[in-house]
Amino acid sequence: MTASQEQAPEQHPARPPGRRTVMAAVGAAGLAAALSACGDSDGGDGGSGDVQDGTNGGQASSPGGPTPGSGDTGGTPPAEKPEGDGKVLAKTSDIPEGGGKVFASERVVVTQPKAGEFKAFSATCTHQGCVVKEIAEGTINCPCHGSRFDVSDGSVKGGPAPRPLPSAAIEVSEGSIRLK
Template identity: 65%
Template sequence: MTQPATRRTVLATGAVALAAPCVGCGGNDKSSSASGSSDKKELAKTGDIPEGGGKVFKERKIVVTQPKKGDFKAFSAVCTHRGCTVNQVADGTIDCPCHGSRFHIADGSVAHGPATRPLPAETIKVEGNSIRLA
């Protein structure tokens, strides 16, 4: 015959039940960095980025440019005007399709409005032929 649940038993059981789904939810970043977190994966090969041009990585919201041979830059692909994602790199600029803003590939500064603020720089690491987020 089982004993009726006491208030202490109910509270303890409820606390365990509430805590159980959170197991593994903590902020331990060691597992993601040890396994090569997705932020550190290769964006591109250096040969994928044309000299004097660049490439938009829409899914990562990053644009990587090569203003001059061997000089790689990265910027947010989110236009500072209204938050659209830029869609191409052409003729020395990073272009936004929404309202026509264009940004210089060398430093992300505004080449043509309506945007008034530059694209924020992103940090990349070039190792050998590999370009990764730093």
């Protein structure tokens, strides 16, 4: 056989992808979107207002038993520490002794570990940026992956969080708690 007698291999026209290929691609895209939503979201509530524990109609959490959290609802990652504007967050009487209250729109949680002692921390979990949702049994709890932080100093008490919650500056005077 000579070079002129050789024939080029038969070429087939391009075919559209088959049903299985399309279904696999759609499934992979859905899985990627679900994992992205779980891992990168901050847990913001998408609106303004206070979030206490996500289940008790806006009442502050108190010690005595865990209350299921409402879960992560997505949002834009917040700054590591909340920034204040002197806004009154709450009355001191709104923060239960041994418990606290989450202010989602300000990205801050205020606790009262002992009578008359008020502490504030970032409400952004140090694990993957979700907003904490409840304070129960002496811990500030993140609903996303189970991290728990001590109400008195923000230290990690359990879960995957690698660092304590950063403290936030508040001012307590005349029965009011203000974010600095």
